[in-house]
Amino acid sequence: MRVKLRPGTHFAPVPQGIYWTRAGRSFLLTAPAGLYLALDSQLDLLTRGTDVDELATALGESARPAVQRILDTLLDRDMLLDLDRAGAPPAPGEADRYAEVLSYLEAHCADPYRVFARLRATVVPVLGDGPAAAVARRTITGYGAAATATVPPGADLVVLVDDADRPLDLVAAAASLPAGTRVVPVHAGRRIALVGSPETGGLAEFVALARRAGDWAAAEPDGAAPRPLSAVLAGSLATHAVLGALTGTLPAEPAPSLVHGHDVQVQRLPRSPVPAAGDTPEAMLDRLGPLLARWTGPYRRDRDLDLAQMPMSLATAELVAGRGRVAGWGDDRAQAVLSVCLAAARAAVGPAATGIAAAGPTLGHWRADGALRLLGAALLATSTGTATSWEDLPAAARTLWSLLDEHYERAVRVRSHPLPGLDWVLVEVTSADGTVRAAEWGETLELAAWAALSAAVAQAQATPEVHALLAADRVGTHRLAQTAGDRLRRLTDQLxxxxxxxxxxxxxxxxxxxxxVGDAPLVSGPVVLR
Structure with missing residues (x-):
């Protein structure tokens, strides 16, 4: 049996023997100190290809049992390539010409020379134009395969390139291919480049991801990558995906590769599953992560370093598609982030022709959110409400009222707006000068008053811009996000x-x-009463 060290294999002496490593895997071979020197002296044979007889001749016949044991161990650990199973090697001239791809195959395949022979007989169409397509065709040819600009019968893998200067409708191009054809999609845009993993079927999700990443790059000062360098790099990344697909060496979990930034960085964008639902703000915060993830989330969380975070926690975010900025508040960071994501989800709905934009963690929350906001707006427009005094409220609400009066110098009045048939109460807090105006629903008068006074404090402590964003939410449903189970069912039944x-x-x-993002952690959309 002839063997050779796989490319990328390294070994070094350690006190206990010889340390071996390759492709992120390592192990310790217990051995006497002299064995490392003996193996190192035969490194040329090991990298060129050898067998037990040749090594025993070089090291002495007495070393045969140790040599056999070492080779068996290294084969078992995948540090050696079994040349008897590798297939017929290419002719010397061809091997020299394609030395780089052969080295890759020797490092990753059990039968690299058979794989190389199949690669040499493969035709890979590259549809589209521009720097990425040119690099892809040139590199695929350099691998030993053939690259064409048309799709021949029987083609199994196709590269599709949508270039900013030479646009290609990726979805339509993929749909025109025979069923089952694998596609490597490439978007070489003005701001970013994106390269997908080989896949079959439509490319709508890839196109949406490219658009989303481009929006993120537009929102960041240094987010855009310079052309044509980004396109050239995308073409190279596409050929890596082609080589992996043709040779069976793709990663277990392939993911799109994003080219971004003025310094041209490459980042994989694996899709993260949305965590399971939970009733607490902390659990919801985990679920909201995909919505705020850089490059893939629809909302971009601001750092908020200039915002006071006491007594209320404040958060702001942008809709990366360019539909504005929103703000939220809460007792703590988790509640504030949940609040701002709900505000962003409502803003993403856009102006409804009828009804109102609503959002919530579940379908039940979404329906209740829309109904409460519509009923609340009607109440504020038609009801003068009932005055609520400082003495009528619990200690937590009194503290907030005093804070508005004494610290922020906002003399406010509190009025409640009950609705017959509904346990929940709407409470409105207003200041004489109109600088504070908040209304919130709550399960009881006390909880509604606490929520409305909290919203008023959040407005009072905010910067002018954030104050305006918070005040734009005329009817609030802060308490709704903390309502679940039987309490939510009772509310929806009453509504x-x-x-x-x-x-x-x-x-x-x-x-x-x-x-x-896919399975959204929030439900949003327009709600009407009809």
């Missing part, structure tokens, strides 16, 4: 009954899941 008595019902369709 349905109240509206049914009026001849109305909650209607609307939630928006489709985000095309990049």
């Amino acid at each position: 349905d009954a109240l509206l049914a008595a009026r001849g109305e019902r909650i209607a609307g369709e939630p928006d489709a899941p985000d095309p990049v």
Whole structure:
């Protein structure tokens, strides 16, 4: 049996023997100190190809048992390539010409020379134009395969390149290919480049990811990568994916590669599953992570270093598609982030022709959010409410009221707006000068007053810009996000009954899941009462 060291294998002496490493794997071979020197003296044979007889001749016949044991161990640990199973090697001239790809195959395949022979007989179409396509064709040819600009019958793998200067509709191009054809999609855009893993079927998700990443690059000062360098790098990354697909050496979990930044960085974008649902703000914060993830999330969280975080925690975010900035508040960071994501989800719905934009952690929350906001707006427009005094409230709400009066110098009045048939109460807090205006729903008068006074404090402590964002949320449902289980069911049952008595019902369709994030941790969309 003839063997050779796989490329990328390294070994070094240690007190206990010889330390071996390759491709992120390592182990310790216990051996006497002189064995390392003996092996190192035969490194040329080991890298060129050898067998037990040749090594025993070089090291002495007495070394044969030790040599056999070492070779068996290294084969078992995949540090050696079994040349008897590798297939017929290419002719010397061909081997020299394709030395780089052969080295790659020897490092990754059990039968590298058979794989290379199949590679030499492969034709890979590259559709599209521009720097990325040119690099892809040139590099695929350098691997030993053939690259064409048309799709011949029987082609199994196709590279599709959408270049900023030479656009190609990736979805339409993929749809025109025979069913089952694997596609390596490339987007070489103005701001970023994106290279997908080989896949079959439509490319709508890839196109949405490219658009989302481009929006992120536009929102960051140094987010855009310079052309044509980004396109050239994308073409090279595409050929790595082609080589992996043709040789069976793709990573276990392939992911798109993003080229971004003025210093031209490459980053893989694996899709992270949305964590399981939870009732606490902390659990929701984990679920919100994909919505705020750089490059893939629809919302970009601001650092908020200039915002006071006491007594309320404040958070702001941008919709990366360019639809504005939103703000949220909470008792702590988790509640504030949840609040700002809900605000962003509502803003992403856009102005509804009828009804109102609503959002919530579940379908039930979404329906209730829309209904409460619509009912609350009608109450504020038609009801003068009932005055609530400082003495009527619990200690937590009194503290907030005193804080507004004494620290922020905002003399406010508090009025409640109960709705017959509904346990929940709407409480409004306003200042005489109009600088504070907040209204919040709550399960009881006390909780609604606490939420409304908290919202008023958040406005008072915010910068003018953030104050305006918070105040734009005329009817708040902060308490709703902390309502679940039987309490949420009781609320929705009461809402349905109240509206049914009026001849109305909650209607609307939630928006489709985000095309990049997928299963959304929030449900959003327009809600109407009809």
